Amino acid sequence: xxxxxxxxxxxxxxxxxxxxxxxxxxxxxxxxxxxxxxxxxxxxxxxxxxxxxxxxxxxxxxxxxxxxxxxxxxxxxxxxxxxxxxxxxxxxxxxxxxxxxxxxxxxxxxxxxxxxxxxxxxxxxxxxxxxxxxxxxxxxxxxxxxxxxxxxxxxxxxxxxxxxxxxxxxxxxxxxxxxxxxxxxxxxxxxxxxxxxxxxxxxxxxxxxxxxxxxxxxxxxxxxxxxxxxxxxxxxxxxxxxxxxxxxxxxxxxxxxxxxxxxxxxxxxxxxxxxxxxxxxxxxxxxxxxxxxxxxxxxxxxxxxxxxxxxxxxxxxxxxxxxxxxxxxxxxxxxxxxxxxxxxxxxxxxxxxxxxxxxxxxxxxxxxxxxxxxxxxxxxxxxxxxxxxxxxxxxxxxxxxxxxxxxxxxxxxxxxxxxx
Amino acid sequence: xxxxxxxxxxxxxxxxxxxxxxxxxxxxxxxxxxxxxxxxxxxxxxxxxxxxxxxxxxxxxxxxxxxxxxxxxxxxxxxxxx
Numbered sequence: 164x165x166x167x168x169x170x171x172x173x174x175x176x177x178x179x180x181x182x183x184x185x186x187x188x189x190x191x192x193x194x195x196x197x198x199x200x201x202x203x204x205x206x207x208x209x210x211x212x213x214x215x216x217x218x219x220x221x222x223x224x225x226x227x228x229x230x231x232x233x234x235x236x237x238x239x240x241x242x243x244x245x246x247x248x249x250x251x252x253x254x255x256x257x258x259x260x261x262x263x264x265x266x267x268x269x270x271x272x273x274x275x276x277x278x279x280x281x282x283x284x285x286x287x288x289x290x291x292x293x294x295x296x297x298x299x300x301x302x303x304x305x306x307x308x309x310x311x312x313x314x315x316x317x318x319x320x321x322x323x324x325x326x327x328x329x330x331x332x333x334x335x336x337x338x339x340x341x342x343x344x345x346x347x348x349x350x351x352x353x354x355x356x357x358x359x360x361x362x363x364x365x366x367x368x369x370x371x372x373x374x375x376x377x378x379x380x381x382x383x384x385x386x387x388x389x390x391x392x393x394x395x396x397x398x399x400x401x402x403x404x405x406x407x408x409x410x411x412x413x414x415x416x417x418x419x420x421x422x423x424x425x426x427x428x429x430x431x432x433x434x435x436x437x438x439x440x441x442x443x444x445x446x447x448x449x450x451x452x453x454x455x456x457x458x459x460x461x462x463x464x465x466x467x468x469x470x471x472x473x474x475x476x477x478x479x480x481x482x483x484x485x486x487x488x489x490x491x492x493x494x495x496x497x498x499x500x501x502x503x504x505x506x507x508x509x510x511x512x513x514x515x516x517x518x519x520x521x522x523x524x525x526x527x528x529x530x531x532x533x534x535x536x537x538x539x540x541x542x543x544x545x546x547x548x549x550x551x552x553x554x555x556x557x558x559x560x561x562x563x564x565x566x567x568x569x570x571x572x573x574x575x576x577x578x579x580x581x582x583x
Numbered sequence: 584x585x586x587x588x589x590x591x592x593x594x595x596x597x598x599x600x601x602x603x604x605x606x607x608x609x610x611x612x613x614x615x616x617x618x619x620x621x622x623x624x625x626x627x628x629x630x631x632x633x634x635x636x637x638x639x640x641x642x643x644x645x646x647x648x649x650x651x652x653x654x655x656x657x658x659x660x661x662x663x664x665x
Contacts, residue, residue, distance in 0.1 A: 321605070357631075357635055382639070385612065387664050397664055398664065400639070400662065401662060458598055458599075
């Protein structure tokens with residue numbers, strides 16, 4: 164019996180569990196394998212929808228479904244959050260005290276946006292990274308805003324959805340234009356990076372648009388603290404900016420279960436091989452998405468593409484085929500720039516983002532993804548995605564890599580010699 | 584609390600923009616005035632980014648050395664909100 168446990172029922176965890184269930188359905192029906200998904204919430208949100216909730220007044224209900232409706236029937240969903248991962252003992256303990264043993268583990272525990280990490284941020288700033296309820300607070304606030312300075316600040320890196328701070332500024336501009344009071348609203352954008360978007364070629368698109376729309380930018384602004392009473396935000400470098408409304412992207416860290424289990428780096432992210440997605444130094448243990456320490460975008464697309472690699476590699480280990488895949492670092496982050504136009508921030512580990520021109524087609528593609536997201540989670544759209552994303556993975560060159568497998572070590576060694 | 588200046592090496596080799604500058608900022612956040620941060624980077628953009636940051640923030644760019652295949656950038660923390 165091969166037991167696969169997936170921790171985390173977000174985009175990556177849900178999709179990985181479904182892919183594994185699809186690939187292992189015969190083994191699961193025959194009692195030879197199981198796929199258990201451990202999650203905290205029954206409700207599964209489409210997180211990019213928070214931007215629409217915050218800046219367009221969309222209803223959060225539009226962007227949420229029951230997790231059980233998204234899972235293949237072969238997946239056992241356990242709504243009982245993981246509180247401890249024992250990599251040596253190969254088990255996971257849940258909040259209720261249940262212990263799940265595993266042969267294979269997938270860590271998809273995500274990243275946590277935590278305003279408490281910056282003094283004054285919790286009380287002084289609104290944000291759309293901690294969920295739909297907080298996103299709605301932004302909508303309520305901007306609806307009644309009559310004029311003054313709105314500051315959009317990146318208060319910590321890395322954070323989920325790298326284009327989202329820029330999108331927030333663009334969407335504020337658009338919203339106040341529609342209300343006819345744009346000239347009464349000063350929009351300021353504070354970023355720790357050297358330019359409005361960290362990747363230079365993307366910044367070449369964003370910077371002139373910000374200028375054209377009167378969005379002021381302060382670069383190299385590493386947020387140190389917020390004084391909610393004085394409505395001031397301070398940088399480590401010594402700058403201070405006055406605001407009437409502050410919308411900040413909070414610092415992020417890894418999930419509590421990673422930190423409390425002592426298996427993360429200093430920020431709680433899991434040290435992971437950027438190709439195979441294996442947790443460093445562990446056999447049969449993988450991590451995906453926002454939970455890893457890999458320096459790529461923390462986004463749903465990345466988690467999705469990594470899920471394909473991980474599910475394939477686990478099935479290869481179970482079937483002893485020794486045909487492993489490596490993720491190539493492909494990212495694809497849509498950025499809405501207003502006026503019904505968008506760009507895609509696309510790159511791999513070896514190819515930086517390329518020049519972009521905002522287009523209506525990309526905007527429509529971004530918008531349509533919100534509708535197909537739910538179907539994408541069950542794996543039925545993979546052919547379309549493969550066509551769209553192009554190459555996102557490649558066969559592992561096992562003559563250069565040490566391949567250790569819980570059940571497939573002999574098969575791997577037979578094909579790869581002695582590995583690395 | 585110790586007031587002895589610290590010398591910290593931040594190895595960002597293999598990381599691309601914004602990796603090196605982000606790693607530098609993380610070390611800056613945890614630093615005190617007088618500390619030395621030595622950033623190792625293979626991304627050529629690190630040169631311009633760190634130079635611009637030092638100029639704007641008022642921190643001291645002490646040296647920038649072209650090593651075999653990477654840059655060694657040495658910054659002294661002389662400006663930080665306390």
